[in-house]
Amino acid sequence: MRRSPDGTDDERSMLGRATLVGIALLVVVSLFTMPAAGHAYLSESNPQNGAALDTAPETVELSYAGDGIELADVTVHGPDGSEISGDTTIDSDDRQLVSVPIEDVGDGMYTVQWEVLADDGHTTSGTFFFTVGEEQLDRDAVRDTYSEDDDDDGTLFESGAKGILLLALIGLVGIPITAWVAVYPVSGRITSTTIEQIDLRIIQLVAGSAVLLALGVVGLGLTRSTALGATGGPAVQQFIGTTLGTIWLGQLALTGAIVGILIAAYRNIIERRAWLAAVFFGGIAMQLTVSWSSHSATAVDRLQGTVIDFVHIFGAGLWVGGLVVLAVVVQPLVRGREPIAARESVAAIIRRYSIVALTGVTLAGITGLFLAAWHAPTAEALLGTLYGTVLTTKTGLVLFALGIGGVVRFVLLRSLDPTAQGVFGRTQPTPTVPVREDGGESTTLRRVIWGVRIELVVLIGVILLSGMLTSIPTAAVAAGDEGIPQASIETEHDGGVVELSALPADDANDRLFVHEYEPVIYEATFRDQSGEQISSDRTVRLLATHEESDTAIEIDLEETQDGTYATVQALPAHGDWDLRVSGQPEDTFVAEWFELYVIIDHPEHTHDHSHGDLTGEQTPFAGWLGLLGLVVGVIGMVAVSIETIRFGRRQH
Template sequence: MPMRTRDSSGRRLATLAVCCAIVVLVLAAVAMPVAGHAYLSDSDPANGDRLEALPETVTLEFSGDGVQVADVTVTGPDGEDVSGDAVIDPDDDRLVSVSLERDDTDADGIYTVDWEILAEDGHTTAGSFFFSVGDEPVDRESVLEAYADDEDDVSIATTAAKGALLLAVVALVGVPVTAAVAVYPVVGRFGVAPSVVDRRLTRVLAGAGVVLFGAVLALGVARSASIGSSGLSLEAIRTFAATPLGHVWLVQLLVAALVATGLLAGVRGSLDRRYWLGSSLAGAVVVQATVSWTSHSATLVDRLQGVTVDFAHVAGAGLWLGGLCVLAAVLPTVLADAEAGDRDRLAADAIRRYSIVALTGVTLALLTGLILAVWHAPTLAHLAETTYGTALSAKVLLVVAALGLGGFTRFVLLRRLDPDRERSALERRVRGRGSSGRGSDGRVRENGGREAGDDPTVDETASTTSTLVTRVLSLEVALLVLVVVLSGLLTSTPTAVVAEQTDAGDPVTLEREYDDGIVELTVGSPSVWGEHGSAFVDEGEPVVFDVTFTSASDGDPLESDRPVTILAHNERADTQLQFDLEATEEPGTYSTVQTLPDPLWWELRVSGSPEGTYVSEWVDVYAVPDGHEHVHEYAPLEETGFTHLLRIGAIVVGITGSLAVAVETVRFGRRQR
């Protein structure tokens, strides 16, 4: 390959890296942190509503991603299913309605609404709520069932399929690029037949193509099985295929089949190299574009920004990991086929060329990874207290370890492979012995007339280093494979923001100590959450108040000798209520279901007489006004100090990485002259 062509190719790659980094930074600069998946944010009737008559329809409104498939069941007081088919609003796919079919003369009682939906990002969520008709009091069990968390269907099958899909895409993106930039030009220079590379690459790519097809097929089957309660069936697959998300899946399946077929033809030798290399890259780009189109970021932040950042993240990983796969799988075979004296130069040349590709990939992967963290894990608490955060932290540690191995290869092993460096070291050793000379050709000769370039220790060192290079590359590949597998888990798990926001609904316990014991007030409702030692509930919503007395010394429950009551006072509304609690099956626990009819702060005085000791303790509960935007609205989070650090880190990575690519390209060009 002429030097000018090599130099211009390197400059184009460096320019592309800089442009990609700038585009991603600009798009991400205006994006705010978001949530993912789809969750119930409102309903009509609302959770816990008491109605005079049975409504004709029940409407559910979801936040986050749009709804692809909905299954809603409304169960009446006698356990009978009174719901018709769930209908997704054609003008707003976040609205789902279901008609009710029941005789109004027998409508009084409690109705439970169980829902399960497949969201636009491919995830299934489920939950329930209730409302009542008539004057029948709401029982404690109904409220307790209603404030159970919405459930995410994050199956092992889905996670495994996504991990396999990402691995296949990464290989199909990075292998062709690295082969074209760092392998074929090198083997041509050192007299190794390109067919040696072809045999290895076709097998690697064909394997990735088969994995891609299998992963896409498995992902569609898993999503189909999550629809409704009937499990996997032909009808479920047809239902899923008829949705917009199913249409994307069919495109992915078709492209994956074409890629696998073309690569298998390449293995048999019936397809020219440029076609099977080009088709693998083009197919992977199409599949990843469709995956990015339905990602959390694309459906919640903005289509353009979300798709760009998600796509660039996977593309960067592809250039890094896919390139390593080429070197780890092909380089040992190429070195074995090369002349012994050329192996160190061949390995060094290939690694230098790959370094440009790898730096480009690392820059894109780190830059976009920081941006994704801003969107989906914007605080340190998100990293420490959620499954998403734990997986993300593990991924970061593995990336750091892989970067360390990459740096060791580039700055330590590559120098050992440099023949000029070895010759200079030998000259220093010879000069140190004080007896050397130069031949007519200018080569250094040691005692006995042996030429420095023929020193067997140099060849032995180069051979040992080449072997070590392949081992280090294999270890780096293994680490990055684990990184991609964790990425599959991250795309199947609710983001840290979602995990935090959907904690609303967990009962909140407020504890107070008295002389010899502890009194606990547990507040439970469909939307309760705790903050700063207080409980927050929705105005007018049924709330379960549980009071428990325990001994401070041994934690045993204590029975009250007199009725347990709660005196509730709202100073702003000048409202005062008194609730009598009844004993439950749990010793020392007393309960009631009540509503706080007025908004803002309520002071609750809990009174009782555990084992003859009079207790009167105060706690605060805040009733959120109707229509007030709070945690269940899934509003974008405010910027935090941690998000500022992440954004600064993204800018530093973008600038530093782009400069590193440019410098590496210039240095490589100079060495080729």
């Protein structure tokens, strides 16, 4: 293409291509659907949780849903508490299968503790048990296994490393684009000395991003390598042998390459256009490695999750990375220059940056809403979890930053450039506060600079919160994690109340519901008429009868430290059972009946009570979020088009 004398043809062409790329990405993103998938949580085990066996198995096998397993640590303890397991093995053909050999140490309760590092870099853990022989289960030991938390809440170090890594990626992408599209095209209006100052500052900005990149990559790799408790060289060596470890080595190599490019740029070995492009594409490659192993890619869909996550970070880079350039480069443009020239240069850069920023905001907005629909598919999940609280705070800060950006673009810019159009395209000259005759900054320019800096600080906080969001369980997982269900019902008698609770169990219509063959903790409590808990003067017994199979089971309940009476029992037949609790509180014999229903377990059915997963659920709330994302996309495309048309008209 032929270049016009003032270079505006090439500049418009460049902005037009950038806008078309942004719109194309937006259209592609809007075509994605929201499928459901799992996470690296235990879905099935052999033996099953609570299984009663005649003899101990030679191997314990664990099957996980969703993500593949990178590292696993499974430990089995025998009835006497000693460790009886060998080395943990991940199936090479199916990385969702983990096994560990164990020794047969006789009858009793065997406890299995597991912890895994999944493809998305998150660790999960849990505990289950099985029994061998006829020995009575210990209530406290069973309760401990049911109360184990299997969600990784992340660590402050991991959140910080991810936040730093995201800041670096945003700088590596946004700084070169803004410098290329918004700053250097106005270089014909400024002196060579000022250009040298701008070159140096941009190199310093990108170098700062490279330092953050190195800190984030190294910190995150070390965090993941020590996730299962190992430390030092062996932990790192083991981690390098995983898929995540391979990606980490690639990230280290990319970091080294970017640092090498910057050293060459600082020494003027390569020209500006070349090193800016090299840094930009290095940042893009790094973004791809991060998005490929993101939670969205591993938990929802590898391709769709990668694209959505990538576009989200890319859009944030266009917006926030450009603000970094404006915050640092504006002052060299206004110092020591003619007032009118300084004012026009700053206004021209802001107009150009506005197109980049609007494209970035649009891309980040639509993908952010799609991500929210995946990971917070219900209002309850959004409002009732840590993930939802952080996401809501992040959204509020983003809206605040958008407000500041709007003031800079549609209010302060008109003070710098009276011919600039307002929100609705009207051109109304506005009295300006001139630049001082000594070349110093006018009040309006100071407001512009401080507005940009405040917006930047707010968005840096947003990025750090994003690092936290990627390190904690999503709202879809946390909201589904209802813990072990416990239910209780009670009956009244002349002397007070008898309460029977069961864990795990549900209740409805004064009836308990438990699973067939699952060990359940039954706990009886006696209270007098005032509600005070009282003890029994004789042995408390639980009688369970199943009329259909003519089965009767009678068990002595043991008194616990909190004054209740408990046992652990699995009922062998599905259907209606009648339970009778008998005892003698305050010299009065009591025998009260309760209704219970045992739910039949099909071979393909598993009932892991430790967690739930709502990721990608097609809920009305998720649908509204997706629709809102499309609305934001349409509005954003219109805004980018209008801003681009305005810019083109000003060049004529």
